[in-house]
Amino acid sequence: MTEENILERLKRRVAVPRGSRIIVGIGDDCAIFRPRGGREDLLFTTDLLIEGVHFERATHAPAVVGRKALVRGLSDIAAMGGDPLFCLLSLGLPEWAGRGWVERFYNGLLKCAKEAGVILAGGDLARTDRVMCDIVVAGSVPKGRALRRDGAKPGEAIYISGRLGGSALGLATKRGRAWQRHRRPEARLALGRYLREKLKATAAMDLSDGLSLDLRRLCLASNVSAEIEAPPTFPGATLEQALHGGEDYELLFTVRPGTRVPARFQNLQLSRIGVIRRGSAGRVVLNGRPLAPLGYDHFRGS
Amino acid sequence: MTEENILERLKRRVAVPRGSRIIVGIGDDCAIFRPRGGREDLLFTTDLLIEGVHFERATHAPAVVGRKALVRGLSDIAAMGGDPLFCLLSLGLPEWAGRGWVERFYNGLLKCAKEAGVILAGGDLARTDRVMCDIVVAGSVPKGRALRRDGAKPGEAIYISGRLGGSALGLATKRGRAWQRHRRPEARLALGRYLREKLKATAAMDLSDGLSLDLRRLCLASNVSAEIEAPPTFPGATLEQALHGGEDYELLFTVRPGTRVPARFQNLQLSRIGVIRRGSAGRVVLNGRPLAPLGYDHFRGS
Known part of the structure; x- marks a missing residue:
């Protein structure tokens, strides 16, 4: 089982109907959605950043982790030629990550968000064994112009x-x-x-x-x-x-x-x-x- | 540290500028985004579903987990009076979750998606210690009409x-x-x-x-x-x-x-x-x- 064959099987199973407002679904850097009556397409990407998989607690300061979580999503927006708009963050926190850690994590993320012109618009929180971030970034491109x-x-x-x-x-x-x-x-x-x-x-x-x-x-x-x-x-x-x-x-x-x-x-x-x-x-x-x-x-x- | 005080601190720190297309940010069931030139508002929600926190492997069949991951997000769209449009899924899988488990997980999720008229449009995958799902659901409401x-x-x-x-x-x-x-x-x-x-x-x-x-x-x-x-x-x-x-x-x-x-x-x-x-x-x-x-x-x- 590889990522590629999980995705290939999924792509075959998920039929995007003709006339759907999903212009691009599974398999590109971002999904592309076309709002009704607008002149822009919207881009959506999600990216996991997990302690022990994508980073180590010992070597990544909390602000570095927060920044990197967002950059991974921004990079997908960049890949499609988009302008980032907003993000949502689901965050799993272990007991060791106390108030100070969380504060510095958000410092890193929010500084990066500000530089990129992105608003943190929501998310979810849970108690986990390891730090687990899933960032959703939304962006826009002129209708039909996304780089695919x-x-x-x-x-x-x-x-x-x-x-x-x-x-x-x-x-x-x-x-x-x-x-x-x-x-x-x-x-x-x-x-x-x-x-x-x-x-x-x-x-x-x-x-x-x-x-x-x-x-x-x-x-x-x-x-x-x-x-x-x-x-x-x-x-x-x-x-x-x-x-x-x-x-x-x-x-x-x-x-x-x-x-x-x-x-x-x-x-x-x-x-x-x-x-x-x-x-x-x-x-x-x-x-x-x-x-x-x-x-x-x-x-x-x- | 409670969820409420993390969110309260964040809300104070994240200034949504006047004229922003984010109509509602942190703190409601969904974020509300207003596309340019359209007649609808878009709703976005993310929800974590984590093994050992939100469900137990021993008592939740994979199809039940897949379905529940999506229902949590759909429920937030329902809460705002929205029509669900599409979803993205970030999925962390431990080694024990092999091909059969993953297949049945997606069976549950995709069946529920079909019933709700939702297209799975993307996501991310990673290797984790426990099953970890983060669902993003997007929906729409007529402009200015979301229930808040x-x-x-x-x-x-x-x-x-x-x-x-x-x-x-x-x-x-x-x-x-x-x-x-x-x-x-x-x-x-x-x-x-x-x-x-x-x-x-x-x-x-x-x-x-x-x-x-x-x-x-x-x-x-x-x-x-x-x-x-x-x-x-x-x-x-x-x-x-x-x-x-x-x-x-x-x-x-x-x-x-x-x-x-x-x-x-x-x-x-x-x-x-x-x-x-x-x-x-x-x-x-x-x-x-x-x-x-x-x-x-x-x-x-x-």
């Missing part, structure tokens, strides 16, 4: 933002800029809007589970394959970390042939790493050899 | 649907209709719409944490007090269970003086239990004596 995973076409160029593997390196070494990167990721909101408005990206998603797995997902959704070369690596990170490491929260996107993509957007490197091809859906080839999707899957092996 | 907690005025009559204490009785005895009631609660969606459209209820909420605590919350939100008599009890339940027991998922509502409320709505009893008064906000008086808010609080005592 399923728009990539053969011949289009594949790009990523930033340099990969920093979060995996940080998790391994717990030192330096890579550790900072792991603990304080950024949601590429301005870049997402730029991809939608200016570059007219044809597909996009955020890199949360590793390039090898996430690019495969984009290719599966678009029914295409991909040929890539090695992506730029975070200083000190190995190629393995850059290819398979999770939680970089950079954006992966495709553009039509001939699109002029600048080398940088607001100080963030944009790198062409390959091209979309016809052929076996989901297949990713690195320097001529198949790349196994070894990115992070919560359920692999069970 | 803060609309009750002195002189208005207080009603509840059904008979209370069944869920608490079932949890204690694990037998008979009360146990069925605990495991398979119903969301009062049709009643919620009826309260909004026909009875023009002035305030409403669902009874998830016990009448004593939930009525206090309604009174606090409306800045009023309440005088009640004993509510109808579920067959076999004690008055204590009816006053303080959680998870009945009946609706509590207020109507203007002179409103003709039928004795039944679709076979569900509607009972007048008291009247809204001026006076100390949040105070609830039962047969002339103050009623302590002993309903369920996850954090009380810690």
Whole structure:
């Protein structure tokens, strides 16, 4: 049982009826809902952040946890080129997380929310064994304009933002800029809007589970394959970390042939790493050899 | 630290700016968001359902858990008089929950979703120690028409649907209709719409944490007090269970003086239990004596 086959089975079971206001359901970074009579589509994403799975109490201060919970959701909004609007937070708290911890957790979350222009509009609370956050973030895009995973076409160029593997390196070494990167990721909101408005990206998603797995997902959704070369690596990170490491929260996107993509957007490197091809859906080839999707899957092996 | 004081502190910290599209934020059954240019308001609620807290693996079949996860969210939509639209589910699964368990869990959830006309549009998955569900349900109401907690005025009559204490009785005895009631609660969606459209209820909420605590919350939100008599009890339940027991998922509502409320709505009893008064906000008086808010609080005592 892997995440992928749970999701595949679910997608087959959940029929979205014709004429539904759900424009995109299970399987993209966000669900897309079209309000009646409006000019915008609404985006919705949920992301878990669990002690012992996504972070450790010993190494993540409460404000870091609060911030990261929200950034994970914001990154999905960024991936679709959206503007974040509001969030809801379900929070499970163990006994050791007293008033001070909770206060600092919300400090981190609310500071990040303020910077992103997001209002905390609700949620739920419960007593749990470990800290458990589930963030819901809602965003908007002009009607029909969301960047989706399923728009990539053969011949289009594949790009990523930033340099990969920093979060995996940080998790391994717990030192330096890579550790900072792991603990304080950024949601590429301005870049997402730029991809939608200016570059007219044809597909996009955020890199949360590793390039090898996430690019495969984009290719599966678009029914295409991909040929890539090695992506730029975070200083000190190995190629393995850059290819398979999770939680970089950079954006992966495709553009039509001939699109002029600048080398940088607001100080963030944009790198062409390959091209979309016809052929076996989901297949990713690195320097001529198949790349196994070894990115992070919560359920692999069970 | 109680749920109430965490929420009170948060509400003070989260300023919803004037002109925001968040019409109601933290503190009601759902957040209310107003899409641009539309004729409807959208409702959003999140609800946790956690193994060992809200249910036990030994006594709750996977389909029962899946259904209950969704009903908790649907009940909040019902409380605001909304029509449910779609849901997202974040699901944490321990190793013991294999393919068969997951399949039956989704059977229960998707059957309930179909009956309510709700589409499962996305979510998240993670490996956890215990089963952990966080459901997000979105719904809609005509613009400005949501039933809120803060609309009750002195002189208005207080009603509840059904008979209370069944869920608490079932949890204690694990037998008979009360146990069925605990495991398979119903969301009062049709009643919620009826309260909004026909009875023009002035305030409403669902009874998830016990009448004593939930009525206090309604009174606090409306800045009023309440005088009640004993509510109808579920067959076999004690008055204590009816006053303080959680998870009945009946609706509590207020109507203007002179409103003709039928004795039944679709076979569900509607009972007048008291009247809204001026006076100390949040105070609830039962047969002339103050009623302590002993309903369920996850954090009380810690």
